[in-house]
Amino acid sequence: MTRSYAAEATAILNHLGVDPARHTGGTMAVFTPLTGEQTASLPTDTAGSVADAVTRAQAAFRDWRRVPAPRRGELVRLFGEELRAAKDELGRLVSIEAGKSPSEGAGEVQEMIDICDFAVGLSRQLYGLTIATERPDHRMMETWHPLGVVGVISAFNFPVAVWSWNTALALVCGNPVIWKPSEKTPLTALASQAILDRALARFGSAPAHLAQVVIGGRDVGEALVDHPGVALVSATGSTRMGRSVGPRVAARFGRTILELGGNNAGIVCPSADLDMALRAIAFGAMGTAGQRCTTMRRLFVHDSVYDALVPRLVKAYASVSVGNPLETAALVGPLIDGAAFDAMQAALAAAKAAGGTVHGGDRVTVGTDAGQYARPALVEMPTQVGPVLEETFAPILYVMRYTDFDAVVEDHNAVGAGLSSSIFTLDMREMEQFLSAAGSDCGIANVNIGTSGAEIGGAFGGEKETGGGRESGSDAWKAYMRRATNTVNYGRSLPLAQGVVFDI
Numbered sequence: 001m002t003r004s005y006a007a008e009a010t011a012i013l014n015h016l017g018v019d020p021a022r023h024t025g026g027t028m029a030v031f032t033p034l035t036g037e038q039t040a041s042l043p044t045d046t047a048g049s050v051a052d053a054v055t056r057a058q059a060a061f062r063d064w065r066r067v068p069a070p071r072r073g074e075l076v077r078l079f080g081e082e083l084r085a086a087k088d089e090l091g092r093l094v095s096i097e098a099g100k101s102p103s104e105g106a107g108e109v110q111e112m113i114d115i116c117d118f119a120v121g122l123s124r125q126l127y128g129l130t131i132a133t134e135r136p137d138h139r140m141m142e143t144w145h146p147l148g149v150v151g152v153i154s155a156f157n158f159p160v161a162v163w164s165w166n167t168a169l170a171l172v173c174g175n176p177v178i179w180k181p182s183e184k185t186p187l188t189a190l191a192s193q194a195i196l197d198r199a200l201a202r203f204g205s206a207p208a209h210l211a212q213v214v215i216g217g218r219d220v221g222e223a224l225v226d227h228p229g230v231a232l233v234s235a236t237g238s239t240r241m242g243r244s245v246g247p248r249v250a251a252r253f254g255r256t257i258l259e260l261g262g263n264n265a266g267i268v269c270p271s272a273d274l275d276m277a278l279r280a281i282a283f284g285a286m287g288t289a290g291q292r293c294t295t296m297r298r299l300f301v302h303d304s305v306y307d308a309l310v311p312r313l314v315k316a317y318a319s320v321s322v323g324n325p326l327e328t329a330a331l332v333g334p335l336i337d338g339a340a341f342d343a344m345q346a347a348l349a350a351a352k353a354a355g356g357t358v359h360g361g362d363r364v365t366v367g368t369d370a371g372q373y374a375r376p377a378l379v380e381m382p383t384q385v386g387p388v389l390e391e392t393f394a395p396i397l398y399v400m401r402y403t404d405f406d407a408v409v410e411d412h413n414a415v416g417a418g419l420s421s422s423i424f425t426l427d428m429r430e431m432e433q434f435l436s437a438a439g440s441d442c443g444i445a446n447v448n449i450g451t452s453g454a455e456i457g458g459a460f461g462g463e464k465e466t467g468g469g470r471e472s473g474s475d476a477w478k479a480y481m482r483r484a485t486n487t488v489n490y491g492r493s494l495p496l497a498q499g500v501v502f503d504i
């Protein structure tokens with residue numbers, strides 16, 4: 001008998017206390033990419049119900065902004081505890097809904113736990129500067145205040161982690177959150193919200209509607225984007241989505257954090273440790289079936305090591321296990337849907353037409369099911385043209401030879417996206433040049449590791465068509481707060497700045 005992932009997903013949702021009315025009897029069908037089975041049909045929101053959610057969130061904001069930040073951190077600490085308790089269930093649901101392997105599903109929940117820990121500490125570190133003033137008996141300082149309602153729009157491929165990066169920070173910064181998850185992965189959103197609701201119940205005194213989920217597709221996202229009551233729109237997804245969201249929010253002078261597509265590359269230099277590079281590239285390019293924003297999609301290999309590395313990579317591509325990662329130990333799971341499979345095939349055809357040699361990339365039949373499985377493709381390209389310049393959200397790695405270091409850094413930067421990058425070298429001059437102002441133009445630049453698998457402690461995001469936003473660690477929290485500059489006169493005279501005289 002075939003396993004029913006729908007039944008398993010429903011059981012997890014019921015166990016976490018999600019109201020069945022939120023995932024049954026609606027018009028929005030969702031499917032597991034593992035087998036193509038429909039898992040649920042959800043009622044969707046409308047522009048009107050999104051506006052109601054914003055009104056409720058604004059009411060929550062009026063109370064929450066006055067709660068001391070370390071106390072707000074206590075809520076996030078409890079959320080981290082609840083996530084630890086629910087890690088197995090939520091990780092399993094991520095695997096069912098996004099097709100990730102068990103370790104990737106669990107890893108995504110671990111990332112949620114990690115950002116909670118980070119945010120709890122942060123709740124006592126929302127520092128502002130004190131600044132030297134030119135006037136005697138004055139003090140100048142910066143104060144960081146809560147910003148307002150944060151709208152989170154998320155992509156299918158990290159269905160829960162990206163929301164948690166935003167939510168853990170937004171909550172300690174004093175903001176309510178409204179989440180519009182991907183229409184492909186709404187069940188993990190309802191589950192995550194239920195886990196946060198448990199923390200809210202234990203916390204006891206948070207305002208109602210501090211965190212809400214709205215369900216639907218692009219139109220529901222647009223309702224959040226256009227609502228003047230949403231102070232910050234944090235949107236993760238394709239560059240196409242960001243091109244629409246950015247100007248619309250800017251038109252009403254709202255703020256955005258845009259986390260968009262990547263076209264990430266690695267450079268393998270003559271001195272590279274090739275064994276290490278091979279493993280890093282294989283994981284970076286084939287892991288999560290090439291469906292990470294940080295997936296390695298382009299590889300430049302120095303002419304002197306090309307023949308020592310690339311045939312080994314081709315072999316790894318031919319032998320990597322492809323299959324249902326919940327039924328087997330397969331390292332490469334399914335693509336999210338048929339459209340993703342078609343986009344992969346179209347890119348491979350275009351690469352071939354541009355002179356590429358394609359290894360792999362064909363359909364893999366897994367059981368008798370409707371899951372969309374493909375063998376990852378390695379494509380040897382004569383130059384960086386055509387589909388190499390675009391992000392295709394599938395496991396395709398374009399490999400090119402190089403001879404000159406300065407030229408390869410230019411080629412590396414000659415694409416629209418600017419998310420992640422890496423160099424494999426033991427030569428400190430190459431390494432430092434790659435990390436310098438004249439090197440990689442990406443938000444993430446790594447040495448001797450791949451392009452994917454970032455930790456939450458660093459600021460995450462990229463430049464150019466990746467949108468410029470930063471989330472997660474470092475001082476990314478500042479995007480969720482507004483800054484006030486305060487000048488205090490504790491003297492008995494009124495000196496004016498810049499020596500201006502105005503005696504009346």
Ligand code: NAD
Binds near residue numbers: 239
């Ligand atoms: P997508 O752009 O199709 O959808 C992302 C989200 O945006 C969904 O919730 C969707 O409903 C919503 N949306 C789409 N158009 C919209 C619009 N005009 N207005 C408002 N909302 C809109 O992306 P996807 O296929 O779910 O995810 C894959 C993409 O996401 C890839 O390009 C990947 O690189 C990118 N991604 C980027 C990051 C990052 O941090 N930079 C992280 C994960 C994924």
